[in-house]
Amino acid sequence: MKEHLINFICRFYFVLIMIFLYIPIAVMMVLSVNDSRSRVVWGGFTLRWYGQLLTNRQIREALITTIGLAFLSSAIALLIGTAAAFGMHYMNKRRYAVMMGLTNIPMLNADIVTGIALMLWFIRFLPLGFTSVLIAHITFNIPYIILAVLPKIEQMNMSVYEASRDLGATAAYGFFTTILPQLSGGILSGFFMAVTMSMDDFMITYFTKGAGVNTLSTMIYGEIRKGIKPEMYALSTVIFTAVLILLLIVNYAPSARERAQHRELAEREL
Amino acid sequence: MDTILELQNISKSFDGKTIIKELNLEIYKNEFITLLGPSGCGKSTLLRIIGGFETPDTGRVLFDGKDITNLSPDKRRLHTVFQKYSLFPHYDVADNIAFGLKLKKKDKAYIEDKVQYALRLVNMEGFEHRKPDSLSGGQQQRVAIARAIVNEPEVLLLDEPLGALDLKLRQEMQRELMKIKKEVGITFIYVTHDQSEALTMSDRIIVMNQGIIQQMGDPKSIYDEPQNAFVADFIGESNIIDGIMLRDYLVQIQGVDIPCVDIGFAPNEKVDVVIRPEDLNIVEPGRGFATGRVMEVIYQGAYYDIRVSCGDFEWAIQSNNPAMPGSMAGLSILPENIQIMHKPRSSDEEIIEKN
Amino acid sequence: MNRRNRELLASPYFIWSVGFTVIPLIVILRYAFTNAGGAFTVENILAIGDSINRKAFLFSLEIALICTLLCILLAYPLVMVVRRLHISRRAFMLFFLILPMWMNFILRLLAWQMILSSNGILNFALQALGLKPLDIANTWTAIIIGVVYDYFPFMMLPIFNAIADIPEDVIEAAKDLGAGPLTVFTRIIFPLSIPGLKSGITIVFVPSMTSFVVADILGGGKLQLIGNIIEQEFTRSSNWNLGSGLSVALMVFVFISMAFTIKDDVVKEDLELVCVEGTEKPGRRKAA
Numbered sequence: 001m002k003e004h005l006i007n008f009i010c011r012f013y014f015v016l017i018m019i020f021l022y023i024p025i026a027v028m029m030v031l032s033v034n035d036s037r038s039r040v041v042w043g044g045f046t047l048r049w050y051g052q053l054l055t056n057r058q059i060r061e062a063l064i065t066t067i068g069l070a071f072l073s074s075a076i077a078l079l080i081g082t083a084a085a086f087g088m089h090y091m092n093k094r095r096y097a098v099m100m101g102l103t104n105i106p107m108l109n110a111d112i113v114t115g116i117a118l119m120l121w122f123i124r125f126l127p128l129g130f131t132s133v134l135i136a137h138i139t140f141n142i143p144y145i146i147l148a149v150l151p152k153i154e155q156m157n158m159s160v161y162e163a164s165r166d167l168g169a170t171a172a173y174g175f176f177t178t179i180l181p182q183l184s185g186g187i188l189s190g191f192f193m194a195v196t197m198s199m200d201d202f203m204i205t206y207f208t209k210g211a212g213v214n215t216l217s218t219m220i221y222g223e224i225r226k227g228i229k230p231e232m233y234a235l236s237t238v239i240f241t242a243v244l245i246l247l248l249i250v251n252y253a254p255s256a257r258e259r260a261q262h263r264e265l266a267e268r269e270l
Numbered sequence: 271m272d273t274i275l276e277l278q279n280i281s282k283s284f285d286g287k288t289i290i291k292e293l294n295l296e297i298y299k300n301e302f303i304t305l306l307g308p309s310g311c312g313k314s315t316l317l318r319i320i321g322g323f324e325t326p327d328t329g330r331v332l333f334d335g336k337d338i339t340n341l342s343p344d345k346r347r348l349h350t351v352f353q354k355y356s357l358f359p360h361y362d363v364a365d366n367i368a369f370g371l372k373l374k375k376k377d378k379a380y381i382e383d384k385v386q387y388a389l390r391l392v393n394m395e396g397f398e399h400r401k402p403d404s405l406s407g408g409q410q411q412r413v414a415i416a417r418a419i420v421n422e423p424e425v426l427l428l429d430e431p432l433g434a435l436d437l438k439l440r441q442e443m444q445r446e447l448m449k450i451k452k453e454v455g456i457t458f459i460y461v462t463h464d465q466s467e468a469l470t471m472s473d474r475i476i477v478m479n480q481g482i483i484q485q486m487g488d489p490k491s492i493y494d495e496p497q498n499a500f501v502a503d504f505i506g507e508s509n510i511i512d513g514i515m516l517r518d519y520l521v522q523i524q525g526v527d528i529p530c531v532d533i534g535f536a537p538n539e540k541v542d543v544v545i546r547p548e549d550l551n552i553v554e555p556g557r558g559f560a561t562g563r564v565m566e567v568i569y570q571g572a573y574y575d576i577r578v579s580c581g582d583f584e585w586a587i588q589s590n591n592p593a594m595p596g597s598m599a600g601l602s603i604l605p606e607n608i609q610i611m612h613k614p615r616s617s618d619e620e621i622i623e624k625n
Numbered sequence: 626m627n628r629r630n631r632e633l634l635a636s637p638y639f640i641w642s643v644g645f646t647v648i649p650l651i652v653i654l655r656y657a658f659t660n661a662g663g664a665f666t667v668e669n670i671l672a673i674g675d676s677i678n679r680k681a682f683l684f685s686l687e688i689a690l691i692c693t694l695l696c697i698l699l700a701y702p703l704v705m706v707v708r709r710l711h712i713s714r715r716a717f718m719l720f721f722l723i724l725p726m727w728m729n730f731i732l733r734l735l736a737w738q739m740i741l742s743s744n745g746i747l748n749f750a751l752q753a754l755g756l757k758p759l760d761i762a763n764t765w766t767a768i769i770i771g772v773v774y775d776y777f778p779f780m781m782l783p784i785f786n787a788i789a790d791i792p793e794d795v796i797e798a799a800k801d802l803g804a805g806p807l808t809v810f811t812r813i814i815f816p817l818s819i820p821g822l823k824s825g826i827t828i829v830f831v832p833s834m835t836s837f838v839v840a841d842i843l844g845g846g847k848l849q850l851i852g853n854i855i856e857q858e859f860t861r862s863s864n865w866n867l868g869s870g871l872s873v874a875l876m877v878f879v880f881i882s883m884a885f886t887i888k889d890d891v892v893k894e895d896l897e898l899v900c901v902e903g904t905e906k907p908g909r910r911k912a913a
Binding site for chain 2: 792794797798799801802804805808812816817
């Protein structure tokens, strides 16, 4: 009886949180099919915002900028960050602390301060534009990569690498066949985190972007007073659905494997 | 002997797979009882049912005659020592040991005394303020034992507590566990898959396989008189060979009639014949009950491990004298060292037979 | 490769950090400590004490503290609920808790604006239930809801990770020694979740102080966070020195308060270094 009550409370709480998290999403989705430019009037069902999405040059450009920025900055951060994690792994305690301190600055500092500081620095030698935003995004993405990869390097089993060298592998071959696979989990999650952070960033982009460039976030912010174009709702719904499907695919595969693993474990009674 | 714990008709399955099948067992006060079996035999699940971490699908657990089947672990008067030590990583050794006593709101001086006593008991004086992750596996397990014993449980459950330690340390800890057992004088229920551990320490061994008790008894009777092929095979090394019980006191193996001491089988019943390697003697070829070629001789320190191939069967022999690989050798046996067993009946046991 | 050369793998990052983390901070410090004419001054920093700025700063602090606390209070029960689930279902549930982060955050805030507005969805629902409508739009409450909504997942995830790492047998050991559900939480689960809680606080507290977008959208422009003030110095008043001064004041405050949150951890690890022989760099654990 008591167990049932606890289960009920748990489920109730979970549902409540889910409602809290998903109500705004639902509102956006409804707006994306609302045949009215006003946000408070229901003008009937339409898919025309989705159609116009394809033809709106501004939105298309912002979308390309956002995605390009996210992947390019994450990829560059991945290279610099993974190399840095390796280097830091071999450092003595003091040097390691210095590097960790450098890593923590952009993590802890308020985005607004980071954005402003970068902007004040950029204007001395670089016209604000795509390049300046890219540099800014790389700067705040590297720490995410380092923090995801470093623990994996520390847990890594180096003897496998040594074994591969012992069996005649070159340093590079050994690295790619024994070390990299052990780090792939950390690298992937770091990369995913970096892409997410970059796509979601507003503050730093806002201060470092200059006049000509817009990401989806800064574009939407600019439109708040004028009124948001309904195409934006449509675009967000599309992005959201795409990510949902993508993550479902990615998540479903390992969870099926886990289930199988778990069954195996139960059978071995461990 | 007084019964402290009684398991009645316990069954448990996970995901439709039966782990324990209608098991009955009585555990007496102050005995050192060992649940022995291969992994997956249900011994750990049984221990978890006694500890309160699993609820059986059917049956009851009685403690001192009272039904505790559905009582949560924190309300049971027994404590567990886990295989992975399971120390609280954020507490030091003293706080780990004091955990249960603090929950019982004992006063500070009492707790202090008990912690010191427990540390002495497990030979860990001076380690009070160390954190678990700075201790070796053996030290962590000592702390885990102290943490359980300090609460004066009436029964201590030990789930393969030495499984993660290396051989030498394991043997040392076995002796210490027996010493601790003697000092605190409570019931130990010990789970292991290591037969030598079970034979060394236990007053009574319960051999389990596939959720069924295969045999129970003191170590000597389990070793000397295994009741079926599974027990014979699992406890120590055995030669298990098909035979026919011609009549009382006479068994036929590989067409040879051999005198034995067993009676009460049906005439010409097909049986399993179990012979321990150390009971076989190497004799001149042509003498003894069988003759074969020496396939392998391995020096083991205290004895030679010799394999002799006779027809389609390879005998394992432990001998004080070496033999020449490739030469012929005869095997002899004393009648009282031959153990005759019925062929298994249950479907589970048939699986073993097929393998 | 020897150790020395391996260390050099970190040099591109070191150079990058100096170029785009350290130098920008020096630049903003220079702005902060000079006036428009380039002469040294501390006025820009001290301006944080001016009535409007101080009000915005304290308001930001209040919002950030309340939001951080609310996030913690919401996160723990949720994490415990998810922990009860079978491992194979946990990932799935977490996934649904994180997914909303993929809808653009400004749009989500606009959605909240519509939900909370006087003729919005919330009041519609309340009236349908026969309850009195609420007037939350453009208030303190609206900002709180927006910030909590935005940063709740960032609190939940690190706490969940810390708690999911606790081996089941450690919790069973506590139960075995007589701990009921509440004691298990207070003595075992909560203390072991503190590293996660700390990273949750560092992630949530700072942005919730400065997120001027939330105040813009849900505060109706009437309520100003320190972030709004700083932003306006750069975009409207164009007093970059003053904006920089306020930023530096904010930064100093952030680093001091974060030092308090993280500090005793570092100290503890140093102590551990003393007792753990042969452990090369235990301080590393923090990095994970």
